[in-house]
Amino acid sequence: MEIRPESIRSILATDCGSTTTKAILIERRDGQYRLVVRGEAPTTVEAPFEDVTRGVLNAVREVEELAHRRILDGERIVTPQTGDQGVDLYVSTSSAGGGLQMMVSGLVLQMTGESAQRAALGAGAIVMDVIALNDGRRPHEKIRRLRQLRPDMILLSGGTDGGDVKRVIEMAETLAAADPKPRLGAGYELPVIYAGNRDAAAMVRECLGSRTTLSVVPNLRPTLETENLRPARDAIHELFMEHVMAHAPGYKKLMSWSPVPIMPTPGAVGIIVEKIARRDRLAVVGVDIGGATTDVFSVFQEVFNRTVSANLGMSYSVSNVMAEAGLENILRWVPFEVDEVGLRNRIKNKMVRPTTIPQSLEDLVIEQAIAREALRLAFEQHKALATGLKGIQTERTISDIMSQTESGATLVNLLELGLLVGSGGVLSHAPRRAQAAFMMLDAFLPEGLTHLAVDSIFMAPQLGVLSTVHEAAATEVFERDCLIRLGAALAPIGTARSGHACVGVELVSPGRAPERRQVAFGDVALLPLPKEGVSRLTAHPERGFDLGLGKGKPLTAEVLGGVVGLIVDARGRRPFQLPGRMSERIGKLRAWNQAMGLYAREV
Amino acid sequence: MAHAYTPGLRVSELVRVRRERRLPLKGEVKVKAGEPVEPASVVACTELPGNVQTLNLAAKLSLDPARVPESLTRPIGSRVHRGDVIAQGRSLFGLLSQRAHAPADGTLESVSAITGQMILREPPIPVEIHAYMRGVIAEVLPGEGAVVETEAAFMQGIFGIGGETFGPLSVATRSPDEELTPDRLGEAHRGRVIVGGCYASHATLMRARELGVAAVVVGGFDDHDLRQLLGRDLGVAITGSEELGLTLVLTEGFGRIPMAERTWRLLASHDGEQASVSGATQIRAGVLRPEVLVPHARRPAVAASAAAHPGLELGSLLRVIREPFFGRIGHVIELPPELQSLETEAQVRVACVEFCDDGSRAMVPRANVELIEV
The missing domain is CATH 3.30.420.40 (ATPase, nucleotide binding domain)
Structure with missing residues (x-):
């Protein structure tokens, strides 16, 4: 239609x-x-x-x-x-039903394995495992793993076009020996997408064609220097509809109601994030922190990446945040002393009764401390996967060698980041918007000037799929009803002794008297912004501090309005450090909370 | 919209319990409909395909992969024993003869002329499914298993670890708010399902394991001890496959929390009777909670199924399941329809509760209460 x-x-x-x-x-x-x-x-x-x-x-x-x-x-x-x-x-x-769950495979874990992972994640899948020749497992262990995990789909990649065929076939044979069954029942054959060396396609078809529903698409890594993920992503969306959704209860009927293919939720969020980044020519990071998982989306240098941290979340997975981050990392954000045994029990009780909500202010502060660590870890994982291609030869000059850059470095450049958007209960429903802004600031540590926003009621998935057929409607609703602009953060890069001068700012907003502030190192200041419209910011960093234009160089920029304001974060970057001594750390946290007006009373 | 409170865990004197006992793969069903079964009765059995071993014959015999199929000394499909010669090749103008031996007992499954790889499948692994509880076979699932049905006293816990087990119930503390200490356990508890009070420590569980106790059912346990028990921090609540030598079921949660009076009374009234216990917990879509069930031998069958939930109403007995009133029990005295502001400034629906222990009153988010079914 x-x-x-x-x-x-x-x-x-x-x-x-x-x-x-x-x-x-x-x-x-x-x-x-x-x-x-x-x-x-x-x-x-x-x-x-x-x-x-x-x-x-x-x-x-x-x-x-x-x-x-x-x-x-x-x-x-x-x-x-x-x-x-x-x-x-x-x-x-x-x-x-757990979304789209995939296994991917490549020849070399860090090369085609990573490219395949990026293709699957970008299409909105949860990647259950990456199987590669060099993943350290013996063939029978790979076969056992393939059998144990019942994925919805497998993406098989490997080799560059014209390269090694034998190893690719070896992977296909491993897959054939495992004879994996699809998750949603034995009534159909498992969909497999082959996106590897085109010279091996016929042999892969011979090996897997009779056991699986095989689709062959162009190689996702045709040469070491290029990545071509689009055909594999499109095939994933197509097979998701045709083979996976069609076997999920009621989906055939649902599919018949809509003229537009049903899309995996995170795939749709990715589309809207990508469109906003392209429209506003911005580097964007979006994060959705749920009960079980945290998704991170980014567009840097016009390259879109998405990762899902399958076990970082605020209810079902809350205990895993503690396991991965460590208790001391959670406690570093809490401005009061907490008994460790009690805190561990408290977190586990949230895991077993995931729908409960904080009633006391102390409980809210602990929950937001956990959220900071869940977001931080999810972003770390994102940075590790959102990289340039690994394993490629680049021509290097003496200065490149001196700067120690390497192939496969992360694309995430916090100084370049223009907009950080958060969604998910703990951010979207934080009792005060300033709490959401500060949680994102602590977890992502943006540098220079970065705008902050939250998705009010998590409409991004619906708007993403809508944007594929009606971009104007999707972006209008996204801007007006979905996105709540919080304001911006200004964070100078550098470090000094606490209390030393760090940055001076002047903010001129329409119809208001200019606001001027000197912020010392180690402090946080909040300058009010109008809710809408554009303000003019001029910032003068002290010598040794950089706002993106070089040490000590002033920055002049436009800042969009927002409900929280302009946060001047002079706590330092590269590194950002919290005081080691507990009493000092608690004192600092309390001062920052007060400067931001985070809570109704001191905690 | 869904109700905003957590539905209570089931604690019932008599319900009809059905449990599907299904094989992971098709196999042979060993029981007939109407047949009485005991927990250890074998309901169905099958053989899981054996593990797969891969053998790079091309490399082993220094052959071109295309010549590997003709180097086989036995046809594909043959059964072989560990050490048997399965392929041989000649290299260096036929001067050197090399042989490949089977790395394990099994069947030669396939060989590839492209990679030179052979796949050998080890013998099948037998699997048996047991009835798990005393009852009758209500239904046979041809080739897959059976449904066992029984009338039983039944309670769900909030969290458990360890798999299915069974044994006579044995109450080992005097009250629901007493701790189950190691000195309360003795030789007589071997193979039994121990019911403790508010708490068991790591030392108690170690003592129970040493004595061969089948399961421990208590109000609470410390996460700190759970970490010690498992040797790692449990990240996600998907349990049941731990091999700890015993099963642990928590009725209330983490910490020192008196077992709910009703749960305690139910378990205590069946002291000495045969119980079946499962620690399997899964808290995501398709919630699975641990359970203790005591099939009734002495009572007539009465049909009872999952009752429709009455919802939260004035007078409802409930338990608070989050701080600052965690674990306290009270009655609903008011259900304001409007959203109320909490100390956190969140606007939520609440219930006003009068606590049973001291008559004090408090406002509690409806999301933080659990109904106690009476």
């Missing part, structure tokens, strides 16, 4: 999450697309319902009640809109 954007008056978009199905209604009013209402209902993929459309219908019914308009006719979404009934377009994303 052809979609003519100019004729779309109303849009219904749903996201079937693993626990909740969210529906939003968008209408064109006075020539602009705006969010009208949002409804939600429990997802019904699992027993006793085993039909995803039940949850979708329940969420749409809530939308109907809140918007006072009819969208359903019995159990059917009315399209197109007639009078004020029905909608012109229905789209959906899904991560229900």
